[in-house]
Amino acid sequence: MVDKINPALAANLYGNTNKIGSAGISAEDDGVSFSDFLKQKAQDSIDVMRASETISAKAVTGEADVVDVVQAVNAAEMTLNTVVAVRDRLISAYQEIMRMPI
Numbered sequence: 001m002v003d004k005i006n007p008a009l010a011a012n013l014y015g016n017t018n019k020i021g022s023a024g025i026s027a028e029d030d031g032v033s034f035s036d037f038l039k040q041k042a043q044d045s046i047d048v049m050r051a052s053e054t055i056s057a058k059a060v061t062g063e064a065d066v067v068d069v070v071q072a073v074n075a076a077e078m079t080l081n082t083v084v085a086v087r088d089r090l091i092s093a094y095q096e097i098m099r100m101p102i
Contacts, residue, residue, distance in 0.1 A: 012031045012032075042083075045079050045082070045083050048075055048076060048079045049076055049079060049080070051072060051075075052072040052073060052075060052076035053076075055068055055069055055072040056069060056072065056073065
């Protein structure tokens with residue numbers, strides 16, 4: 001299943017941006033860093049895709065229920081669409097930064 005965005009976590013991450021200075025996030029920060037959050041979501045996406053692949057393989061041998069296969073394929077499709085959208089936004093942001101005058 002695809003996780004929904006936790007508003008409290010998003011607000012906490014947004015609040016942490018005020019703590020960022022030239023040396024990075026301050027020492028009293030006990031929240032999740034953006035890179036850790038992104039890494040965890042990427043790992044979750046990989047896990048969803050692997051689970052979907054496993055259920056699809058079981059369907060070929062007749063070991064899986066059709067409902068489970070459809071749910072797994074839908075979850076994989078949504079996950080892939082999300083990953084592609086995030087990738088596109090990251091590339092767009094990078095290109096925008098590269099166009100900035102120095």
